[in-house]
Amino acid sequence: MPEGASKTAEYVAMFRAVESARPGRDRLFYDPFAACFLSGRLAFGARVAGIPGGQRLITSYIDRNWPGSRPSAVIRTKLIDDAVTAAIEGGAEQLAILGAGYDTRGIRLPAAAAIPVFELDQPPTQERKKDRLLGRDGHLPPNVTYVPFDLLEEGVGGPLERAGFQPGLKSVFIWEGVLSYLTPEAVDQTLAWITRVGAPGSRLVYTYVDVALLKDGGEEEPPWSAQVARVGEPFRYGLDPAKMDEFLGARGLKPIWDMSTAEALSSGQEVKGGENAPSFYRVAEAEVLPAR
Numbered sequence: 001m002p003e004g005a006s007k008t009a010e011y012v013a014m015f016r017a018v019e020s021a022r023p024g025r026d027r028l029f030y031d032p033f034a035a036c037f038l039s040g041r042l043a044f045g046a047r048v049a050g051i052p053g054g055q056r057l058i059t060s061y062i063d064r065n066w067p068g069s070r071p072s073a074v075i076r077t078k079l080i081d082d083a084v085t086a087a088i089e090g091g092a093e094q095l096a097i098l099g100a101g102y103d104t105r106g107i108r109l110p111a112a113a114a115i116p117v118f119e120l121d122q123p124p125t126q127e128r129k130k131d132r133l134l135g136r137d138g139h140l141p142p143n144v145t146y147v148p149f150d151l152l153e154e155g156v157g158g159p160l161e162r163a164g165f166q167p168g169l170k171s172v173f174i175w176e177g178v179l180s181y182l183t184p185e186a187v188d189q190t191l192a193w194i195t196r197v198g199a200p201g202s203r204l205v206y207t208y209v210d211v212a213l214l215k216d217g218g219e220e221e222p223p224w225s226a227q228v229a230r231v232g233e234p235f236r237y238g239l240d241p242a243k244m245d246e247f248l249g250a251r252g253l254k255p256i257w258d259m260s261t262a263e264a265l266s267s268g269q270e271v272k273g274g275e276n277a278p279s280f281y282r283v284a285e286a287e288v289l290p291a292r
């Protein structure tokens with residue numbers, strides 16, 4: 001594996017692979033690519049999830065060790081799949097996935113597979129993703145352009161626009177599982193780029209950690225955030241859901257919806273183990289406002 005590839009991206013792919021191994025009538029989405037990104041015990045676990053009785057064994061193991069992380073990843077995947085499809089059906093002409101990890105929406109969502117998709121990530125994770133897809137299919141998806149870039153560096157727009165991302169088009173941006181690893185400056189830089197290049201009405205679908213988790217004396221640290229810290233990717237940035245209108249408004253965006261994965265799971269979507277989903281992990285969508 002290329003040195004430095006994101007381990008948290010691989011965990012998310014594992015959760016998607018396990019969900020995809022459920023029978024068609026039970027699963028919330030199907031990601032046939034997720035398993036190809038796994039190695040070692042994560043690959044083994046996903047294989048076991050596909051054999052009779054294995055699903056229960058693997059989900060129980062994951063949910064015991066990192067309560068809430070798997071159902072939270074499953075429900076956010078479903079919410080974001082639906083939001084991205086709706087945005088494209090509503091006229092978005094290109095999709096940018098920031099910190100794409102092993103997100104395969106550019107191939108597996110029919111609406112996204114029909115438009116140009118730009119995937120940005122740090123080089124080691126992106127190289128590993130391309131290697132794995134090439135190993136699986138022998139080719140890379142023709143509608144996807146891979147843009148190696150570190151969001152902590154200055155100038156996010158340059159590489160994306162040089163790669164063909166077109167300013168001024170109605171667009172959809174996915175920022176899933178990434179904000180918590182950035183700095184306030186990197187978040188502001190990225191939002192400024194999104195509102196500069198996205199035509200009014202463009203959509204941003206994102207996830208974030210409630211800042212209360214990160215404050216001293218805040219929520220007790222759940223095993224999930226201890227685990228991401230152990231693999232060298234600690235949560236370090238969060239936002240306050242109560243101040244989201246103000247935060248987005250000051251940056252040229254307006255909130256559309258915002259909910260914790262616990263709320264999403266308690267409002268009708270059946271995901272086993274969902275009762276343990278924490279309220280600190282949130283999924284949201286915002287719209288780019290006309291420039292003032």
Ligand SMILES: C[S@@+](CC[C@H](N)C(=O)[O-])C[C@H]1O[C@@H](n2cnc3c(N)ncnc32)[C@H](O)[C@@H]1O
Binds near residue numbers: 100103121122125182
């Ligand atoms: C938890 S994973 C989520 C991956 C993917 N968005 C998903 O939900 O499947 C975090 C991703 O953010 C990327 N990432 C973290 N810090 C980054 C940075 N400074 N610049 C670009 N990508 C970054 C990692 O490489 C990794 O792919």
